[in-house]
Amino acid sequence: MTTHKLLLLPGDGIGPEVMAEVEKVIGFLGEAGIAAFETEGDLVGGCAIDAHGVPLTDAALARAEAADAVLLGAVGGPKWANVAYEIRPEAGLLRLRKDLGLFANLRPAICYPALAEASALKRELVEGLDIMIVRELTGGVYFGEPKEITTLADGTKRAVDTQVYTTGEIDRIARVAFDLARKRSGRVASAEKHNVMKSGVLWKEVVTQVHAEYADVALEHVLADNCAMQLVRRPKQYDVLVTDNLFGDVLSDVAAMLTGSLGMLPSASLGAVDAKGSRKALYEPVHGSAPDIAGRDLANPLAMIGSLAMALRYSFGLGEAADLLDGAITDALAGGARTRDIAPEGTRALGTAGMGDAVVAAL
Amino acid sequence: MTTHKLLLLPGDGIGPEVMAEVEKVIGFLGEAGIAAFETEGDLVGGCAIDAHGVPLTDAALARAEAADAVLLGAVGGPKWANVAYEIRPEAGLLRLRKDLGLFANLRPAICYPALAEASALKRELVEGLDIMIVRELTGGVYFGEPKEITTLADGTKRAVDTQVYTTGEIDRIARVAFDLARKRSGRVASAEKHNVMKSGVLWKEVVTQVHAEYADVALEHVLADNCAMQLVRRPKQYDVLVTDNLFGDVLSDVAAMLTGSLGMLPSASLGAVDAKGSRKALYEPVHGSAPDIAGRDLANPLAMIGSLAMALRYSFGLGEAADLLDGAITDALAGGARTRDIAPEGTRALGTAGMGDAVVAAL
């Protein structure tokens, strides 16, 4: 059995707690002979600032480069609200994404049957919802230059951010979306603002060009503002939704919230496939560091455990093991296991560790 | 009685139909001696491209400058999907906003009691919802330079959009939000992405500074992605929500959709108050040109009529007449008047003209 090298970056807030549950699962998979892992740990985000003065050390980045995949918990919190922009906790995550070339962020928005009731939307609108958001992750306004604040002659300030997209960047993310659609329902929606942004014009143009090679996939262009509306109005109209870094940030959060399963959604950030057929990858929950509930055994570890399942699937070619783990999550839920965030009011809930145990038991 | 000079720009799609209903209301208000208007008409958007080759002529712009207020229907449609970026229908609207200096876009998201059931959200989450979104409208990525597509040496392309915000631009929109909050519940939420964008850093800084002059108003900062989530999860937590041009575009559409009243929401775009105490203003529905239902007497004219009510309130100081008109809309709805978009399936609905008549009757 191949041993897979995993770098664990628990990060801040509830990150370490949910990562501890993944370690339980990793231990079980190893003992059961399903998958073997060699794990290392390091710091990212606020905890790295506290220890080293920067949110990601060069050594941690080198470890990430050397690993077969990275699992990340969450970064940030009010404790670091006043550190300089350049060394804020989020900068550690952004550096990982950029330097590892993780341009394709896959964010499934799945409504677990047991949780349809927890959605803000009417049940019939979200029951069976299964969207795959494909967000471009290393371009756009997140990384474009100039990105600066200057002081004007009168003492007031001027801030600039730059959204840049090239044909190549759009082409490769479009292919990820179309390839995924082929394995799913064969439909892609592409969201941009071509009526206002030049990057939207190029986005639409390149996605249309790439589509010519995927005649079997249906493509729809939608304006990002309308897309946000449609996600609320009739989310099940979407299957694969491809969009840029900034719209993807907002639209994927809307989609995640719709499902009623916010604490349960994993994500994968993938790089290009290299000559040896492997690719850099980072897996993390869609939820944040939730400092308000950190350290209280309240966090839901299922998004983090689901992120390990995505790693099995996308990094290690262990689709069956991934199905097994996803199935264990579904079974644990069907068996009534609930953390506080997804338990109906007035009912008893499991803690973080209890939920981890429930998944291991279901395995 | 002062005569108010109104420029009517019906635009494309359902624009002319809904504008016709506003003209009915204008006629009634005049005859009843409630408010006197002198109206002119002109073209904007696709129809202006067809007639003049540009989406807004200099003459139409001059008319808008000279009017006390502009009412606009909607612009755009598939017919003009392939015109050049510089003369697309939307460019006419953007030029109006920019050249008239309409930096403050007020978008109320109100859930009409009679329509709570039409929301995608559970009734208890939206019943009584009343958010005022204050969107910055003449800055940000909509207008920043460079905004261009260049061809690279290898024949591929590179698109750039630039988000620019200055202290002054943020300061004035923050004041609009705080002033409104004083007349409402005294709460402002400000949404940006200071963890990724320098313009977000400056936005947060300036809003915080301005807040020092509004100690009686409660201010909350929220990341735009989280804000989109919170709008779905628990929309009633917000009262006044201030944000930039691009986030405002997306967040206001989400908020509008939540209410179940999309076809019913008006908006006001206001300029600075000049030495004579007046300000340039444009009023338009939040909905678009809806080409699929254009010309079929299916459109809901209430957003357009509500836009006239906003004009009465914000441009002409006719708060009572505005209340009267808003009341007539509420009464017409309470009396069972429904256009197709808000009528329960299987029930009969009024046409556009029928709904306009119902409002006039309720006046």
Ligand SMILES: CC(C)[C@H](C(=O)O)[C@@H](O)C(=O)O
């Ligand atoms: C933490 C932050 C930098 C990040 C982003 O904006 O990409 C987060 O919101 C996300 O979606 O992963």
Ligand SMILES: CC(C)[C@H](C(=O)O)[C@@H](O)C(=O)O
């Ligand atoms: C038509 C378009 C240019 C416009 C915008 O993006 O501002 C519209 O979506 C709006 O919200 O008024």
